[in-house]
Each structure stands twice: as C-alpha cells, then as structure tokens.
Amino acid sequence: MTKFVKGNEAVVIGALYAGCDVYFGYPITPASEIAHAAAQWFPAVGREFLQAECETASINMVYGAAAAGRLAMTASSGPGMSLMQEGLSYMAGAELPGVVVDIMRSGPGLGNVFPEQSDYNQAVKGGGHGNYRCVVLAPASVQEMCDLTVKAFSMSFAYRTPALLLADGLLGQMMETLRLPEGELPRPETRTWAVEGTAETRRNLITSIFLDVQTQEAHNLRLQAKYAVMERESYCETYQCEDAEVLLVGYGISSRIARTAVEALRAGGVRAGLFRPVSLSPFPAEALCACAAGRRVLVVEHSVGQFRDDVLFHLAREGRRYQEVGLVNRLGGIIVTVGEVVEAARRVLGS
Amino acid sequence: MLQKRTSGMYESFVRSGRETHATHYCAGCGHGIIHKIVAEALAEMGLQDRTIMVNPIGCSVFGYYYWDCGNIGAAHGRAQAVATAINRTLRDAIVIAYQGDGDLAAIGFNNTFQAASRGEHMAVFFANNAIYGMTGGQMAPTSLAGMRTMTSPAGRDPGHEGYPMRVCEVLNQLKAPVYIERVSVADTPRIMRARRAVRKALEIQREGKGYAFVEFISPCPTSVGMDPVRASRFCMEEMEREFPLGCLRDHSEEALPRAPRASAPTVPQFFGQEADIETAAPAPDPAFRERRLKFAGFGGQGVMSLGVCVAEAARMERRFTTWFPSYGPEQRGGAAACSVVVAGQAIGSPAVDRPDVLVCMSLPAYERFVGLVAPGGTVVVDDSVPCRVAAPAGVRVVALPATRLATSLGAPKAANTLMLAALGRLEVTGLSRGSLLRALDASFRNKPALAEKNRALFAEAEAWIDAHPWGAQSE
Numbered sequence: 001m002t003k004f005v006k007g008n009e010a011v012v013i014g015a016l017y018a019g020c021d022v023y024f025g026y027p028i029t030p031a032s033e034i035a036h037a038a039a040q041w042f043p044a045v046g047r048e049f050l051q052a053e054c055e056t057a058s059i060n061m062v063y064g065a066a067a068a069g070r071l072a073m074t075a076s077s078g079p080g081m082s083l084m085q086e087g088l089s090y091m092a093g094a095e096l097p098g099v100v101v102d103i104m105r106s107g108p109g110l111g112n113v114f115p116e117q118s119d120y121n122q123a124v125k126g127g128g129h130g131n132y133r134c135v136v137l138a139p140a141s142v143q144e145m146c147d148l149t150v151k152a153f154s155m156s157f158a159y160r161t162p163a164l165l166l167a168d169g170l171l172g173q174m175m176e177t178l179r180l181p182e183g184e185l186p187r188p189e190t191r192t193w194a195v196e197g198t199a200e201t202r203r204n205l206i207t208s209i210f211l212d213v214q215t216q217e218a219h220n221l222r223l224q225a226k227y228a229v230m231e232r233e234s235y236c237e238t239y240q241c242e243d244a245e246v247l248l249v250g251y252g253i254s255s256r257i258a259r260t261a262v263e264a265l266r267a268g269g270v271r272a273g274l275f276r277p278v279s280l281s282p283f284p285a286e287a288l289c290a291c292a293a294g295r296r297v298l299v300v301e302h303s304v305g306q307f308r309d310d311v312l313f314h315l316a317r318e319g320r321r322y323q324e325v326g327l328v329n330r331l332g333g334i335i336v337t338v339g340e341v342v343e344a345a346r347r348v349l350g351s
Numbered sequence: 352m353l354q355k356r357t358s359g360m361y362e363s364f365v366r367s368g369r370e371t372h373a374t375h376y377c378a379g380c381g382h383g384i385i386h387k388i389v390a391e392a393l394a395e396m397g398l399q400d401r402t403i404m405v406n407p408i409g410c411s412v413f414g415y416y417y418w419d420c421g422n423i424g425a426a427h428g429r430a431q432a433v434a435t436a437i438n439r440t441l442r443d444a445i446v447i448a449y450q451g452d453g454d455l456a457a458i459g460f461n462n463t464f465q466a467a468s469r470g471e472h473m474a475v476f477f478a479n480n481a482i483y484g485m486t487g488g489q490m491a492p493t494s495l496a497g498m499r500t501m502t503s504p505a506g507r508d509p510g511h512e513g514y515p516m517r518v519c520e521v522l523n524q525l526k527a528p529v530y531i532e533r534v535s536v537a538d539t540p541r542i543m544r545a546r547r548a549v550r551k552a553l554e555i556q557r558e559g560k561g562y563a564f565v566e567f568i569s570p571c572p573t574s575v576g577m578d579p580v581r582a583s584r585f586c587m588e589e590m591e592r593e594f595p596l597g598c599l600r601d602h603s604e605e606a607l608p609r610a611p612r613a614s615a616p617t618v619p620q621f622f623g624q625e626a627d628i629e630t631a632a633p634a635p636d637p638a639f640r641e642r643r644l645k646f647a648g649f650g651g652q653g654v655m656s657l658g659v660c661v662a663e664a665a666r667m668e669r670r671f672t673t674w675f676p677s678y679g680p681e682q683r684g685g686a687a688a689c690s691v692v693v694a695g696q697a698i699g700s701p702a703v704d705r706p707d708v709l710v711c712m713s714l715p716a717y718e719r720f721v722g723l724v725a726p727g728g729t730v731v732v733d734d735s736v737p738c739r740v741a742a743p744a745g746v747r748v749v750a751l752p753a754t755r756l757a758t759s760l761g762a763p764k765a766a767n768t769l770m771l772a773a774l775g776r777l778e779v780t781g782l783s784r785g786s787l788l789r790a791l792d793a794s795f796r797n798k799p800a801l802a803e804k805n806r807a808l809f810a811e812a813e814a815w816i817d818a819h820p821w822g823a824q825s826e
Contacts (some may be wrong), residue, residue, distance in 0.1 A: 002630050043764060044616075054461065057429070057465070060462075061439075062436070064434065066421040070436075086426060157400075176672070177630070181380060195421035196441060202420060205415055205423075205424075207422075256698075259699035261700075338704060
C-alpha cells in the first residue's frame, strides 16, 4: 500500500506505526504540517495530540510522557529547536526516550523558513548543557522520513536517550510515494524504569540530580559507557563508490543533490561516488574512512562546514589532511545546484 | 498530630544517601509540614500506587526522598508541562505538581497559566514563602513590597520590581479551574484548614473532575532571616495582608468527570482505508528519460495542484516522482511555484534548477524562470502573459489561452486543467493522456460534478491545440 504524501506527513505515519502515544508541538514553518497531520491522525487512532504553549512546554511534555513510560514526540525548526535544548539535556540526564523532529531552516536568529542544515552541531554534539549524546538520524527521502522515525523510536528506547530526526524544509515539504510500514513496532518494556502510576512502578524514580560529586561523576561515566555501546549501531548508504576517483559526502537533502551530481559527473567521464551517513550520531566513521581511502573527497552541505568538520575529524585519524577534503555549500535557504557540485568535484580532482 | 508518622512517607529517607528520619529542610520551614499533610492524604485515601508527584526545582527538589508514591523530577518551571503530559497519557494516574514561588510564578508562570486554562486534571500544590530558598534568598515574584532580599537589598520597590503576584487571583480569572484555595501552614488551626484543602484537591483528582490549585503560605525562616516563631508570625501578619486566605472557587459539585475515550481503529486499519491502494510502488525502468518540470504563477491559479496532478499521473504509471513546492511567506505573498520530477529510477535532487518543461501562468513567473529552461525544453505560458523576455535558444514556447478559454467556458479557476491538457497534447511529460485524465479525475474524487466539468475543459484545450498546430508555437 502506498500514499503520496509530504515528508512532514510521512513523519507522523512513521510515528504512529512506531506506537507513538502522544504528540506535543508548537507551530513553526517549515515543520507545521507535522502538527497538522498529527492533529488529524493521532486522535483518529485513539492517540493524544496537544498543541503546547511553546517549545519549552513541548519538550517538557515529551519528557513527562516519557517519564510515564509513554512514546512521545514533538517537532520544530530553528528557534524552536534552540528552545528545546534544555529539555533535551534533562531527557538525556534522566535517560528518557522520545523523538524530536527538526525540520531545519535558515538561521541564525529568525533567519528564514527555507532549507539549511545549520543545526548539525546543535543536534549531533548535544546542543544543551552537560556531556550527553542523542541519536541523530538523517532521512533523505519521504520514505525515510517515515522509516527513520520508526527507527528513531526503537533506538531511543534501546539506549534510553532522546532521538532526533534531522531533516530540512525541502524534505519536509516535498511529496513522494510512501510505502506504508508492514506493521507496528512491538511496545517497548518500560516498567523497570518508568513511573506509570501503578504499584509496580511506584518506587521507580525519574530525575537527573545527583548532588554528590562522586555519584554525579559515576552517572556521567555510565552514560558515556552507554554511548560507547550505541556507537556500534551506525548506518550509511553508498552509491557508485566501487571505482570512484572522487567521493562526494553528504547527508539528507544534500545527498540527493550529490546523487544527481554523481550521475552528471559520470556522464561527463568523471568516476564519482557518494557516501551518505544515515545516522549522524552514531557517526559511521569506519565506513566513511574505508570508503574515502585513496580518493579525493568533496563534502556537500547546507551549512558552513559544520558537517565537513566531522568528516575531517574522522578522516584525520587515517592521516588524511585538511586540504584533501573540499566543500561545496550554500546558505540562507539556497539549494546547492547539481552544476555547482559538478564544478566543485572537478576542482577537487584537479587540485 | 504532626509528629505522628504517616505511611505516605518513606519510613527512612534513604534516598537522601543515608539512613535518616530527618528531612533536609531548615527548622521552621513550611515544606516539611506541607509534605506531610500531602503524604497523609495520599495514604489515607489509598492513592499512593496511582499517584505521580512531579517534583520541582527549588528546596523541594528532593520531595522524592520523602513521598512514597511515583516521583518524577522536572526542569525549573516545567512541572505543570510535565504533569500535563502525564495526565494526557495516563488517564488513571493521580497527578500532582508541587512547586515553589520561583518555579511556579516566575520561570514557569506561562506553563502554570496554560495548564490551568486547559483545565488539566492535576492537583497543584504551591508553596509560597515569598523568597527563593535554595539559591540563597533572592527576590521571588511573591516577595512583599519593601522586603529585603539578596537581589532587592534596599527592599522590593514596586516602582522598580513590580508588585507581589497574587497567583490564585490571576488563575481565578480563568474558566477551567475547578478549585482554587489559599491556605497557610503558619499555625495549627491553619494547618487543619490546609489539610482539608489538600484532601479536596485530591478528591477532585480521584473523581477525574479537573484542575485544583492550592496555595500554601509557608514560612522560610532561613531566607527571610527570622527565627521560626517570627517567621510564622510574618506569614500570618505580613503575608496574609497581601495574600488573603480563603477559597476563591469551588466548582467540585458541578464539575463532571471526564468522559472515557471512544474506541478507535488500529493504525494499520486506519491507514489501510486512507492509502491510495490502487497505486503500487514505483517500478524501475532505466530506459525512461527523466523529466524535470516547473509550474509557476500566482496563488489561486492552481499551479500547485497542477504539479500534484502530473505527479499523481506519474504514480499511476509506476514512475518515480517528486513534488516540491515553494512555501512559507513567498507562497502567502502571492507567488506560487512547484517542481516535479518524473523518472524511471530513484530520483536524486527534487529541486529543479534547469527545467525541461516550464508552465507559467503569470508574468513574474515567466520572467523569473524562462531563462533557466534547458535546451530542447518547452515553455507553456498563458497567452495573457506578454513574453518580452526571449526564451533561450532551442526552447519551444507555446502560448495557450488557458485563462481566456476557461473563463469563456464558465470556469475561470480551471485554467490549470487546460494547461494539463496542453502538457499531454505536447507530449512533454512522458505520461499518457489516459493517466493525466485519471489523475485529474482523482483530484476531484470528492467533487464528482467538478470532475465532469474538468474533463470537458480538458477536451476543449486539446481541440484548441489541434486547431492551432503551429500558430501558438515559436522557437
């Protein structure tokens, strides 16, 4: 069964198939269709939808529902995501699962509503206070807006840390054919830790305060050990890499443009390939290094090298140098054209 | 009475990190008393298993050391947002938000106000001691005029810091709350009244009737710099002048318990009905040449739905397709545009930088996009648009009287249907006439009368093009 939907709508379909109990959110362009679809479809299947008074309320509602062992989500963009960072830190500190969808727009400040990827650092490095990590997944199609929302819920519950779906205005607004998921996710076991208003869960406690410095350090180290296990579950996709002389690296919408650029380059006699991280946290570092070995690298992104910094960081471990990794990007809501990528790839090869 | 142990509290407060029977509160602090009367009520009403207490930030951040019920710690100010979520997802839980004056009335006031306004099913216990305790005696929203604090060292000056906030009175302006009362724990008779208020608020929760708010005037000897006896007297004499005790509202008799949820289909059942079942997933066909189309005009001319219609037709032929709109203020400001890609394999970029086909229904759209059309491409433009800007070499321009024809046929809003027919007749989409027509029908699936009319318009446009095989075209 298929449905022709916007990326933003596909997110809601994925959430419902994942078993999401409740959606909390505050409107913001270009993420609002997620709230529109949720307002329609959550109640239609007996789930809860509530428009929150602000994004700080949204994320703290997600926190509350998660603390009560429910599957909860919210979605926002730019300024709203910034407002949610404290709440995400609390969720990570209290080890609560939940899904937050970021339909990135151009910043800083009010910026505009057109696509950018400039929330990369905020999402991937943990944008709030403290040493924590979120799961960050980066869809590149309407299908993945749905499928990776499902995945975000399962990873978030597996590691008990918030999961972000990092998309952008273009992915949110575009329509493609969506194959509906085969079935619903099984309900995760929550009774061992959540406070669900039952005798069984009455002595469970959700908090992130550890006044004693030793205990707080131990808590931090335990979180880091958990993230180290999580690190093994990274995902990526490659396209035409086998014989590539130049490797394009991009995530999300940038990878879609890069894919067309690979075809254009090959049509012009340049053997190009594409490496696309599907999970940004955990980052598929080993796969990237293996794929990039012996090849020129060109990063395609819609931010000022935030993503390239991570690519460089991982490649540096293999002894690759800064100069070997090119960057093609646009800002402000302008989409990099295939022509610009092709030209940059030729430059990288020529240098 | 208050020395007696209650089973609503843990026997030993080991959650504090050690075996102790003493709370962490200072001598004479009101929190311990409020904790105890809440715990007593929970135990006596048999609610401990069902209760989820949302602990705030402030001195009572460690409420979970004491209350033997479910406990969740919230971020500063967010207790009622957290409690809202619990109430919305656990219908059988008794939800309590316990907050101090900074948490509830300063950083979290909007969450308080909104939860009260929505009539969330929760009991809110608000400890008002007119000062920030945990952070070291700073001014609270409820600090009295003239009160010296760490951040109002000369005394609170209402002209500079504003007046103390009367939260009960503010919430009493709202329609939804069921019960609002201000009590005090400054002496035994007052504590007895406070006990009754706590029970009332919890009964309202047990019966599922709505939002109950109890404010406790509570002494903080340490931060107001008084001994416990004087601090209690300060509560009774100074604070009660600003914050009069009493019940501001009790609608508990009239309030109705909330209705149970209606039954609903499962997710697969629901989307099974919603899905476009007749359309299978796209099938790869590498021989099919990719088409990139752009549709542009003013809002209201139907350029967005025209794009969707072409994409739907592509889906019917099991092509890969993407549709991407202009959006945001641009859309609302009048200009409208969308991009459609039709392909025989997975599509890379959904953005159309160099269209093969450009459909223009306005002058600004034509002037903005015509120069981008790829060699060998086609521009279909409404003939009301003066094409002063030349198309690039090798690009065919077809001027179609779409708006005029549609208007003369009594359907001025259907110019986009004529454009669709033109795309079919000019054979630029790689899609069959049948699919375009079926997609057109599908777009009016809820308006059969309009479907009929649009089919007729489609045929009219085809006839016009057939009658003007070259006249309307230029290169």
